[in-house]
Amino acid sequence: MPTYNNTTVIKVRKSALNNVVSEFEKIFRNQFSKLPLSNEYELARYSLHNSTVIIYKSGKVVISGREIEKLRDFFLEFSELNKVNNKFRYLIGIDETGKGEIIGNIIICGALIDTSITDLKELEKIISGIDTKGKKKDIRRYEEAFRGIISLGVQYKIQEISPEELKPKKTNLIMTEKVLKLLEKLIPNVKEWNSLRITIDDFGFKAKDKIKEKYKIPEVILEPKADENYIECKVASVISRYHREKFLEYINSSDEYIIEGIKPLNGNLADPNTIEWLKRWKEIKGELPKFVKKWNIPKKQ
Structure with a gap:
């Protein structure tokens, strides 16, 4: 998979940071040079294979340079996004884009991953390094990621809210209704409800208990910036961003x-x-x- 701008970003588990550094220095011994830290947020900085690796105390790893695939694959083994235990066969992630922008619809995406079909490591290779919240947007990269996501068997549904539908101080309630409609479309494709995790990037969602009660789902996660920690939300974020970028283009x-x-x-x-x-x-x-x-x-x- 090509990596645009020769940079990728991976979020590793904070609890594994010391192990990550130790394993990195063991596996790549005699191949790297340690570089001085640039600020108080960095844990380690290395130069190797015409690339630079920066490991942050937050768990973020930034890899930039010419030959990053091998480095990327190493850090993916410790990825925060892949912390799915075996009890969940199905993952549904909900994320939005466009809420804070003055132009364009709010686009809410629901992504359904069947882990018996989709290789999560391959999926993360596709989405790693894509910043859906930053300023730099490249529709070609989003499009390639979108096609890669679909090729791995991920299903998705979209709900849009036009400016005409929105009302001051009612946005979160309208978005909550749209999320419930997304779940009504996605959950019938889940064969085992007791093996489903639903993760929603929290925009002010008001119906977590309603979902648990209606569908008897064992785990519903409502968390700000969930796309940084859960692969299903990251996928939903990439897809929603791709749809917005098509409109902006x-x-x-x-x-x-x-x-x-x-x-x-x-x-x-x-x-x-x-x-x-x-x-x-x-x-x-x-x-x-x-x-x-x-x-x-x-x-x-």
Whole structure:
């Protein structure tokens, strides 16, 4: 699998950090040079095989360089995402994208993994290093990851919430309803409910007990930043991000939505370009497009 920008990021279990460092230095002995730490958050830093490895105290491992596949495979053995014990055959992950952006629908993805079909190590190789929350977006990388995920037998469903559906202070309730609809579509594909884990990246979800009571699921996890710790949520995050990036690519390449050479770009109010695009659109065309969350625009705009 090619690695874009020659960088990949893996989250290893914090409890295994000392063992990770020890095993790394044992397996790659005589191949690496220790580098000085750059800040207080780093645990170790190495140079080897035309690559650099940085191990953080948080468990994050950043590998960059030309020959990273062997290094990546080593750290995947200690991955936080692969901490699935044998009692769960099925994993459902729920994650969203677009909630905090001013442009575009909120896209909620539910991903269903049957671990008797899908090789979790191969799955993590596909999604490792993809930052679904950062600023740098590469739709080609998302598309390749999406195709790889599907090729491994992962099923998914999407629910979208348009700006017209949203109401101030009701967003989390509307999103909760959409998540319940996703589960209604996914759970019938699960043959053994007592072997299912559901993990939801917590956006303010309000129905955890309702799910446990309705489906008699042994484990329902509701956790902020769940995509950093659970493979099913990471997969859902990648798929939802891919769908959003397809939409952004469309509006940024369409003459219909380019004003005086200015494009909407990432649709985030932290982006000066997006702010300027909103301003110029209102000045020239008046009413903003339907894909803009108008009620969420600061009055100064």
